Amino acid sequence: MFDFGIVTNWIHTQLASVMSESLAIFLECVIIGVCLLLLYVVIAIIMIYMERKVCAAFQCRLGPTRVGPWGSIQVICDVFKMLTKEIITIRHSDRFLYNLAPYIVIIASVTAFACIPVSRGLEILDFNVGVLFFMAASSIGIIGILLAGWSSNSKFSLIGAMRSGAQMISYELSVGLSILTIVVLTDTMQFSEIVMRQADGWFIFKGHIPAVIAFIIYLIAGNAEVNRGPFDLPEAESELTAGYHTEYSGMHFGLFYVAEFVNLFIISSVAATIFLGGWMPLHIPGLDGFNAVMDAIPGFIWFFAKAFFIVWLLMWIKWTFPRLRIDQILTLEWKYLVPIGLVNLLLMVIVVVFKLHF
Amino acid sequence: MVGYIKGIFRGLGSLLTGMKVTFKEFFTRKITEQYPENRAVLKMHDRFCGELVMPDESKCIACGLCQMACPNSTIKITTEPVTDPETGKTRKRLVKYEYDLGSCMFCHLCVNACPHDAIRFSTEFEHAVFTRSKLVKILNKQ
Structure with missing residues (x-):
């Protein structure tokens, strides 16, 4: 597997040879920030296009087809349309918080986005409590949503924001529990290290029953966490x-x-x-030829293929199930997912202590 | 406790049933018609009501039932009496069958009223014209 760390180290030494160490690091931070935001926007555009196409396919339609081949330029045009539209200020709103709210949401999202290891050596924020940092950063988004609802001075916004708050804070728990289940298996919280431990088998195979349960709980809770699918009642x-x-x-x-x-x-x-090994290729112990072929595929392709496969799974769920009521959502979380998650955590501890995993 | 666990599995089962349905839908042929491009091969449904046509005007006996059945006075029939030279009986003959597409609401009452199936609805749907008067069509040729 190609290590992008070689490339980044080479860039660092080249920069450090022509300028001071601190200036080089500053420059690298700026470059990485720009790259991160660019990737963020590109992913957003791909996601919106995919959402429209996948949604259409589930509803037996074709989706956008007119603008560009297969409607591929449609979303880019939509982005430019959105950029040129007026930002209306609401008269009786809390002006400062009203303007601040979307940026808090986007900052939380970008910070969480920076934690993801795309390929070997392509981690931006990667340290020993990465999982914890990821959870913390992604939860900041709730504040932005609550602020947006509060400062808009509108009943609908406020009800939506309150529902969102109740829902996201509840489901944070299940997300945390299911990630903890895997942390118990790996004994590390560093994302790059979690990926490295899956070289001889993805955790969903290594951790068998508890890992599969944790995976399902994570998908449900994650879907609720981003206010989508059958849990989109904040909007x-x-x-x-x-x-x-x-x-x-x-x-x-x-x-x-x-x-x-x-x-x-x-x-x-x-x-x-x-759960699925990040950028780690699929390795089957014993089949060396097969493993060599899998290794030839670059890591970021593995990563994006897996990530978009799960995106597709979540879209499938979203376009299948009807929306839940607020009490049903909280019942699902507190009476089903949390107890099952806790029992599952205990099960994983037993599996790890008695070395029942692969 | 037993009910709780049973409930989980029943719920999961019903959710999977729903997901199976949409999964099949994901791979079925899409029903979207890309209209201007597929004009050559576009096939409307048989029961689609485009406009009133009279395929065989010898079937029309000019009885005027369609005109009376029409709630919008869309159909206007002009007749003339003719005498049959053999029997000497007088009967009506169709002179002009005017059909105003602009006021038709495609209710099928005229087609149902026709005793000889002389009129029916075709699936032709490209009706755009520049003036209203062009919407008034004369269905009989002679």
């Missing part, structure tokens, strides 16, 4: 017009929209990283 169109971003227009709305889609990608890519 229930039929009841709340658009939920917490009802009063937003132009690019401020666009930021919420983009953050929602990239959050879905982040949830999927973390699922791919901790």
Whole structure:
């Protein structure tokens, strides 16, 4: 597997040879920031296009076909349309918080996005409590949503934001428990290290029964975490017009929209990283020829293939099930997912202590 | 406790049933018609009501039942009496069958009223014209 660390180290030594160490690091931070934001936007555009196409396919339609071949330029045109639209200021709103809210959401999303190891040596934020940092960073988004609902001075926004708060804080627990289950198996919280431990088999195979249960719980809770699928009642169109971003227009709305889609990608890519081996190729012990072929495929292709496969799974769920009521959502979390998650954690501890895993 | 565990598996089962349905739908042929491109091969449904036509005007006996059945006065029939030279009986003959597409609501009452199946609805649907008067069509040729 090609180590991108060689490339980044080479860039660092080249830069350090012409300027001071601190200036080189500063310059690298700027370059990485720009690359990160570019990747963020590209992923958002791909996700929106994929959402429209996959949704159409599930509803027996074709989706966008007119703008560009197979409608591929449609989303890019939509982005430019969104950029040119006016940002309307609401008269009786809390002006400062109203303008701040979308940026908090997007900052939380970008920070969580930076934690994901794309390929070997292509990790941006990678340290020994990476999982914890990821959980913390992704939870900041709730504040942005609550602020958006509160500062808009609208009933619909506020109800949407309150629902969202209740839902996201509850489901954070299940996400945490299912990730903890894997942390018990790996005894590390560093994302790159978690991926490295899966060289001889992905955790969903190594951890067998508890890992599969944790994977399912993670998918359900992750879907609820990003306010999508059957859990999209913070923005229930039929009841709340658009939920917490009802009063937003132009690019401020666009930021919420983009953050929602990239959050879905982040949830999927973390699922791919901790359960399906991230950028690690599929290795079957004993079949050396097969393993060599799998190794020839670059790591980032493995990563994106797995991440988009899980995105597709979540879209499948979204376009199949009807929306849940708020009490049903909280019942599902507190009476089903949390107890099952706790028992599952215990099961994983037993599996690890008695070395029952592969 | 038993009910709780049973409930989980029953719930999962019903969810999987739903997902099976949409999974099949994902791979079925899409029903979207890409209209201007597929004009050559586009086939409308048989029961689609495009406009009223009279395929065989010798079937029409000019009885006027369709005109009376029409709620919008879309159909206007002009007749003339003719005398049969053999029997000497007088009967009506169709002179002009006017059909105003602009006021038709495609209710099929005229087609149902026709005792000889002289009129029916075709699946032709490209009706756009520049003036209203062009929507008034004369169905009989002679």
